[in-house]
Amino acid sequence: MLPAISKEPLLDQCRRMLLIRHFEERLIGLHHEGRFRGHYHVYIGQEGTGVPAISLLRPDDLLFSTHRNHGHILARGGDPGRLLAEILGRRDGYNRGKGGSFHTSPRELGFLQCSGVVGGILPLGAGAAYAAKSRGAGQIAVCLFGDGALEEGAIPETFNLASLWKLPVLFLCENNGKYGAGNAVGAAQSSTMAAYPLTDLPQAYKIPAVQVDGTDAGVVHETLRENIDAIRSGAGPRFIETLTVRWPGSETNWPVVKAPTTVELAWDASGAPEDVRDWYRNSDPLLRFMRELVENGHVDRDELEAINRSVTEQISAAVDFAFDSPYPDLAEAETDVFV
Amino acid sequence: MRNLKYHEAKLEALRELMEEDERVHLIGGTFFSLSPHRLKFAAIEKAWPDRVAAPPISELGFCGLATGAAMAGLRPVVDVTTGSFLFEAWPQVVNEAANVLYMSGGQVRAPVVFHMLHGLRGGGAAQHSGSPQAMLWNCPGLEIVLPSSPRDVKGLLKAAVASDNPTVFVDHSNLFETEGPVPDGDRIPLGQADVKRPGADVTLIATSFTVQRALAVAEALASDGIDVEVVDPRTLVPFDLDTIMASVEKTGRVVIADETHQSCGVAAEIAARIAESGFDHLKGPIRRVATLDVPVPYSQPLEEYIGPSEERIARAVREATR
Numbered sequence: 001m002l003p004a005i006s007k008e009p010l011l012d013q014c015r016r017m018l019l020i021r022h023f024e025e026r027l028i029g030l031h032h033e034g035r036f037r038g039h040y041h042v043y044i045g046q047e048g049t050g051v052p053a054i055s056l057l058r059p060d061d062l063l064f065s066t067h068r069n070h071g072h073i074l075a076r077g078g079d080p081g082r083l084l085a086e087i088l089g090r091r092d093g094y095n096r097g098k099g100g101s102f103h104t105s106p107r108e109l110g111f112l113q114c115s116g117v118v119g120g121i122l123p124l125g126a127g128a129a130y131a132a133k134s135r136g137a138g139q140i141a142v143c144l145f146g147d148g149a150l151e152e153g154a155i156p157e158t159f160n161l162a163s164l165w166k167l168p169v170l171f172l173c174e175n176n177g178k179y180g181a182g183n184a185v186g187a188a189q190s191s192t193m194a195a196y197p198l199t200d201l202p203q204a205y206k207i208p209a210v211q212v213d214g215t216d217a218g219v220v221h222e223t224l225r226e227n228i229d230a231i232r233s234g235a236g237p238r239f240i241e242t243l244t245v246r247w248p249g250s251e252t253n254w255p256v257v258k259a260p261t262t263v264e265l266a267w268d269a270s271g272a273p274e275d276v277r278d279w280y281r282n283s284d285p286l287l288r289f290m291r292e293l294v295e296n297g298h299v300d301r302d303e304l305e306a307i308n309r310s311v312t313e314q315i316s317a318a319v320d321f322a323f324d325s326p327y328p329d330l331a332e333a334e335t336d337v338f339v
Numbered sequence: 340m341r342n343l344k345y346h347e348a349k350l351e352a353l354r355e356l357m358e359e360d361e362r363v364h365l366i367g368g369t370f371f372s373l374s375p376h377r378l379k380f381a382a383i384e385k386a387w388p389d390r391v392a393a394p395p396i397s398e399l400g401f402c403g404l405a406t407g408a409a410m411a412g413l414r415p416v417v418d419v420t421t422g423s424f425l426f427e428a429w430p431q432v433v434n435e436a437a438n439v440l441y442m443s444g445g446q447v448r449a450p451v452v453f454h455m456l457h458g459l460r461g462g463g464a465a466q467h468s469g470s471p472q473a474m475l476w477n478c479p480g481l482e483i484v485l486p487s488s489p490r491d492v493k494g495l496l497k498a499a500v501a502s503d504n505p506t507v508f509v510d511h512s513n514l515f516e517t518e519g520p521v522p523d524g525d526r527i528p529l530g531q532a533d534v535k536r537p538g539a540d541v542t543l544i545a546t547s548f549t550v551q552r553a554l555a556v557a558e559a560l561a562s563d564g565i566d567v568e569v570v571d572p573r574t575l576v577p578f579d580l581d582t583i584m585a586s587v588e589k590t591g592r593v594v595i596a597d598e599t600h601q602s603c604g605v606a607a608e609i610a611a612r613i614a615e616s617g618f619d620h621l622k623g624p625i626r627r628v629a630t631l632d633v634p635v636p637y638s639q640p641l642e643e644y645i646g647p648s649e650e651r652i653a654r655a656v657r658e659a660t661r
Contacts, residue, residue, distance in 0.1 A: 062411055064407075093444070094444070094446075095442065095443050095444035095446065096444030096445070097444070098441060098442055098443075098444045099442045099443060099444060103442045103443070105442075105443050105446065105447065106446075107443065107446035107447055112407070112410045112411065112447055113407075113410065113435065113439055113443075113447065115434075115435060117430060117434050117435070120403075120430065120431070120434065120435055122403070123399065123400050123401075123402070123404050123406070123407060123431055124403050124404075124406055124407030124410065124431075124435060125407060126400070126403070126404045126407060127403060127404035127405055127406055127407020127408035127409070127410070127411065127415075128407045128408065128410060129407075130364075130392075130404055130407070130408045130411075130413075131407070131408040131411035131412050131413045132411065134364070134389070134390075134408075135412075141407075141411070153399060154399050154400060154403060154430070154431070157395075157397035157399055157400030157401075158400050158403070158404070160395055160397060160400065161394060161395065161397060161400050161401065161404055164395065165392070335445070336440050336441045336443075336444060336445040337440070337441055337479050337480055338480070338482070338504045338577075339440065339448055339502075339503035339504050
């Protein structure tokens with residue numbers, strides 16, 4: 001279902017989801033062309049979680065993400081040009097080229113750390129929540145992370161602290177491993193946790209936790225709205241696990257676009273290779289969102305095509321901006337070690 | 340100027356920090372470990388219950404929490420108690436706090452202080468006698484502070500909290516009863532070495548509790564006609580090489596006494612810097628008196644044998660001046 005909001009913010013969410021999708025697909029293409037080096041992780045397939053979730057935050061809320069941060073940054077209104085410039089290691093990147101894909105953290109959007117260390121942000125997020133609580137202005141901290149993070153030892157320590165001290169922190173666990181890489185359909189997880197469902201773990205620390213379908217933007221929006229309201233009102237931490245089906249292009253360590261996203265694909269996936277067609281038909285949150293927008297009479301397909309075109313143009317401009325940005329001066333290597 | 344015990348000066352610094360800046364939060368232990376002075380910390384807890392937090396036994400969790408709180412605008416001072424326990428928090432200290440300013444391209448600061456009591460404390464054995472400062476010196480992005488006197492512990496603790504960088508405050512419980520003059524109020528800027536005792540014959544560089552041993556050795560050797568200059572770097576990062584080189588140029592002889600292990604230890608790095616920038620001033624080899632490269636033994640004579648004892652320091656100074 002769609003989030004229970006009016007047409008304009010719905011279209012804005014659609015636009016952000018498309019922006020994420022086209023950004024990532026273009027990024028994969030650029031990597032295959034050999035135009036940047038280093039590893040990277042894409043957010044495709046999780047747009048239906050990140051976009052509605054982040055739309056509920058206040059401008060002064062504090063965000064922490066991981067190596068899979070591109071979608072979160074774009075959902076929060078990040079500039080795709082500056083994001084790509086960072087991934088390319090250029091001067092105009094958000095971190096002036098010193099962070100790269102894993103660590104892009106636009107402070108101006110409230111991101112304090114995107115850590116490439118699995119689970120590394122959870123103690124930090126609890127700390128930001130501790131600071132927010134001490135100021136008492138209703139600000140919250142949000143940790144956006146994957147299911148694998150729960151395997152790290154920092155996580156139970158953080159759950160314990162956050163629960164004991166009733167910290168205003170949202171733990172949003174994006175489990176992109178339903179039927180995930182390396183697992184047969186029906187197997188539990190791409191992560192390897194004895195505690196299953198994952199919500200068992202926060203619940204052991206008395207943190208209320210729910211599992212929702214992360215491909216259903218409406219359910220995500222409603223669940224997150226209730227929980228964010230509770231956190232903001234002083235009820236302490238909340239844990240939400242969103243289940244998404246791993247995008248087939250991410251089944252290998254190096255992503256591959258098997259079917260470029262179009263508006264058409266939402267209604268006719270016959271153009272996609274047979275082995276991935278089912279994902280686009282049943283598990284793609286963006287295509288579902290677009291179908292529901294039309295089914296609910298908010299837009300017709302031509303209007304979606306127009307939005308899609310403007311997003312692809314924005315991405316093209318972002319690519320030009322990023323590649324036009326020079327590498328940092330070598331002197332930059334020795335700055336920012338200390339204030 | 341008042342004469343204070345080290346533990347009094349330290350407690351005074353903590354109290355003034357709490358009074359002066361409401362962003363300062365104390366998270367962790369009592370800053371005095373198991374010593375009786377820990378009971379005096381209770382008065383601070385009582386005065387500021389909302390800004391003193393006693394976390395569960397989760398060094399990784401609460402060091403990360405303090406770092407995140409610092410990123411979000413507070414000035415947390417964390418006590419991990421024994422220096423060895425910093426190893427439990429290593430990922431958050433060296434991989435998050437140390438990196439965030441650089442990795443963010445200068446966007447995000449983490450003005451957190453990690454406080455600990457390091458070193459050979461008497462019976463700590465291998466798992467409660469750690470001196471992680473040498474390893475930390477290999478992690479760019481962390482300031483490292485090593486007080487050795489009542490004046491220094493107060494002035495440096497206040498400067499560490501005022502600093503916008505993550506700072507590791509490496510204290511030593513054997514210093515608690517040391518007495519000395521303490522001026523009112525002043526911060527001691529990080530990066531200023533201190534000549535603790537002037538002398539002409541040999542430069543004895545020492546850190547933390549070893550400074551007190553070095554001063555005792557210097558007094559003892561004075562009666563033998565050896566005039567020892569004791570120089571205390573006080574902070575490893577930033578490092579005041581100028582003050583040390585001025586002493587080296589004067590004496591031409593160098594002994595470095597420090598409680599970290601010998602290999603890749605604090606003395607090793609200081610020796611390398613002196614050799615690189617002042618080899619021509621040296622009249623003989625630089626001598627290191629460090630903790631032997633073994634895990635710390637429990638038994639008292641064994642523990643004394645492996646550490647930078649006054650006997651070993653005196654022997655090294657005599658060799659250097661021979």
